[in-house]
Amino acid sequence: MSQDAGGETRSEGDLRNTGMSLRHDREWDYELDRIVDAVEERGAETVGLQFPEGLKRRGPAVADDLRELTEDVTFLLSGQPCYGACDLDTYLMRRTDVFVHFGHSPMKESDKIIYVPLFSNVDPFPMMEESLAELPDPEPESGDGERPAVGLVTTAQHMNLFPDMVDWLEERGFDVRTRRGDDRLTHEGQVLGCNYASADIDADHVLYVGGGKFHPLGLAMEHPEKKVTIADPVNNVVTVADTEQFMKQRYASVHKAMDAETWGVVFCTKIGQGRWETAQEIVAENENAYLITMDEVTPDRLRNFGFDAFVNTGCPRITTDDGPQFHKPMLTPGEYEIAVGNEPLESLEFDTFHGTW
Amino acid sequence: MSQDAGGETRSEGDLRNTGMSLRHDREWDYELDRIVDAVEERGAETVGLQFPEGLKRRGPAVADDLRELTEDVTFLLSGQPCYGACDLDTYLMRRTDVFVHFGHSPMKESDKIIYVPLFSNVDPFPMMEESLAELPDPEPESGDGERPAVGLVTTAQHMNLFPDMVDWLEERGFDVRTRRGDDRLTHEGQVLGCNYASADIDADHVLYVGGGKFHPLGLAMEHPEKKVTIADPVNNVVTVADTEQFMKQRYASVHKAMDAETWGVVFCTKIGQGRWETAQEIVAENENAYLITMDEVTPDRLRNFGFDAFVNTGCPRITTDDGPQFHKPMLTPGEYEIAVGNEPLESLEFDTFHGTW
Structure with missing residues (x-):
């Protein structure tokens, strides 16, 4: 149940409004060239394609595009539910020459697996601008000149813009604290639904940039002493994580x-x-x-x-x-x-x- | 979805009334001695136990009994849905030293698997007696002396009484036709939800003895030219399979x-x-x-x-x-x-x- 690209969670309550099930036509880069290269290199006859729940609908079109770019290859779509890179279809992986896992960053690299992360093309900065009202004031009237510390985390879908987000906050006077978590996390600043080691930073405020409440609610439960602000560019909303109900x-x-x-x-x-x-x-x-x-x-x-x-x-x-x-x-x-x-x-x-x- | 012992089907309509979900306290022989022998022979440290849906509830008690009869063995209950011997929990099978599959007869023998069939202790003969009204008359007034041909089939749960059922019908003047189906079927006269090769016999009438309508409806769909009478000793009812709705x-x-x-x-x-x-x-x-x-x-x-x-x-x-x-x-x-x-x-x-x- 980690960083689904467009994945729907099955929960009742707050987590239904994750924005992950939005149907507006986001375009993703499926990195077809990288897949075709692997097919040719390995002389693959069978290729397995695994998508998170919310993107399974795109599977046939991706298979079509790949069919046009290859010859005599059978493409198999995984019909198993998929909620993260923890959730590889090992049956399909073992029985295909090339196995592609879409929508999650690698939990563990392997020659058998091509991970296609699917970065979002949504612009995070308008909601980050709005989130400033929830963050400490970088220039208080009674200030001591020290920049306020703010942690920054996001999900695999927005990782490509993470350095820009850091710069953006630094430019506005924040001391941005980030770290890479443990082995389970591929990138600095990345969170999973089950792992918030990247938020083990010395800051009372953490800004989460990403779609929905699934990740920031986990983060707030794991770090109850921190204020977790949600800048959600998918649903166009800024909120503060509230874990009381949970x-x-x-x-x-x-x-x-x-x-x-x-x-x-x-x-x-x-x-x-x-x-x-x-x-x-x-x-x-x-x-x-x-x-x-x-x-x-x-x-x-x-x-x-x-x-x-x-x-x-x-x-x-x-x-x-x-x-x-x-x-x-x-x-x-x-x-x-x-x-x-x-x-x-x-x-x-x-x-x-x-x-x- | 084949011969579940106590297994519930998930279907709407007629097939819900299979009697497979009856909660009356049937006692089964779990053949614990055979399992314990295998544990000792192989020096097993882990044992996997797989039950059909309707018998999963019995799993903990069976594990308890086995714990008492063994030492330093970890028992694992399969939580995967199971609808037949076609549906082995291969994950659990690969990762345990002894793997026991309850409630179905072997589809394919293997040293890795102990199949425990779980024969029913219900008496089939009262309902067979009642079913005679639906079968051809063995002694018609205008008879030619030939005994009427009747096919006989049942499920894994009643296989232990199959020879007695044949005798019972023969004694009442029928020419009982039986056969073993193909490789998928272990026993002569056995049917599965997906295979009725044992009913490929030269007879216009087939008597099915067993619980519920799941198997006889499949049989009637596979052999629409035959009249399929159901003698159901689990629900105490005799009916004729009617496939029209299906x-x-x-x-x-x-x-x-x-x-x-x-x-x-x-x-x-x-x-x-x-x-x-x-x-x-x-x-x-x-x-x-x-x-x-x-x-x-x-x-x-x-x-x-x-x-x-x-x-x-x-x-x-x-x-x-x-x-x-x-x-x-x-x-x-x-x-x-x-x-x-x-x-x-x-x-x-x-x-x-x-x-x-």
Whole structure:
């Protein structure tokens, strides 16, 4: 559930308004030349194409263009749901000569995979201009001359303009703090739905530039001490991330799960979403906990098991955003430790995902 | 979608009343000794357990029993949907030392897989007695002394009583015709949701003994010239299969699809549901047809693609039973040939699946 290009999230509530499902005709650069080069170099007979949900509709046209540029190649569109670079269609990857993953930056480079990031052509600066009202004043009347520190983050779609955004803020008197996160993040300043290590910077304010609230809400949950301002050039709106509703839901789920006698512990089989040791440790220490393996973690699939509560060691966003849709409490690994009494309630924090695979 | 033990089908209409979702406490023999022997022989550290949908709820108790009989073994429950022996959780199979598949008879034997069939303990004979009213009279007043021919079929759950059923009918004066189907079927007289080769017998009447209408409706669609009587000992009812509603739906879908300009051709990646050549041939001959690969073929997944119609080369029952739930016409490969004008409308027949993998 990370930086989808045009990807729709399946959540109710705030996150539906991510602007990711906008249908206005953005044009993307599918980097067909790079794909055709790889086909020719490898003498490929089969090519797999994987798009995030919101861009699957573009798949046939991209396949058409590629057919015209190649000969005797069979193109296969992945029909598996896709929510991030953590979510490669490994079946298709193994069975095609060239495999192209669109819309996400690489989580892990591989000769087998061509990543096409799909940079947005939307202009971020008008909304950044508007966001200044939420940032500290660079030239206060009673100023000490120090420039105010502001963190800057964005998603894969806007990475190509990140240096310009930094310059733009610096020119307006800010001390812009940025960093690259851990291995899971390709670029400096990049955030994923499950990883905000790029916002581990010394600044009380963070400006998020990008479409929707999915990423900045995660960022604000991970860094509750920071004010997170959203400059959204896709929906043309500036807001401040408010996590109150989500935090209430988390506490409610933890409280409900405190009565659970039996636990289903979900190990996600998606290539970049597996935390085997975490899952294994829970089961080793709790005789009423049982391991369940699956790729898509959905309410339907878990309803068939008669457990009182679940722990999801896969994508944290399934838990925080889709959690209320499950028939039983669904917790993150950290929340589970609270529910069974191993940790105090005050230790509740956002679940993040580190490393690759 | 084949012989689920207790599996619920997801279809609307007649097929919901399959009796497969009954919650009365049937007891099954999980053959724990056979599993424990395999664990010990192989020194297994991990064991995967896969149940059909309706029996997933029993998984934790089976895991508990196995934990008591073994030491230092981690048991993993498959959370993937499962509708048949065609639908093995290959991820779990590859990553566990012993893999147990419950509720279906083997489609293909393998050292890696322990199949536990789960025979029903329900008594079929009272309903068979009642079904005699629908079968030809063995002793008509104007008889020629010849015994009337009746085919007999059942599902994996009742295979253990199949010889007794044959005897029972023979004793009542019938010439019972049975056969084993092709490689896809383990036992003589066994049917799957996608394969009725065991009913290719010289008899105008076929008696189906088993729960629900899922299998006998498929059988009646595959053999429209035969009268198919259903002796259902799970729901305690005798009926005659009536395919009219389904056939109307099939013709309606084919007619709607005749206007389609673009086609999505689904290749199913489940181990026993792939028809690669069929899918590949369609795409090779129609430049407006595009290959899509996926495991679960669902309306949600196909909605993201902008095609006018779909061809499903995977499980035929998704097409015939769930077809109306898709937003665009969903056809079998044979129906596709009619819709694009390669074959006459009269050639419409039930789609079946042969061989293993």
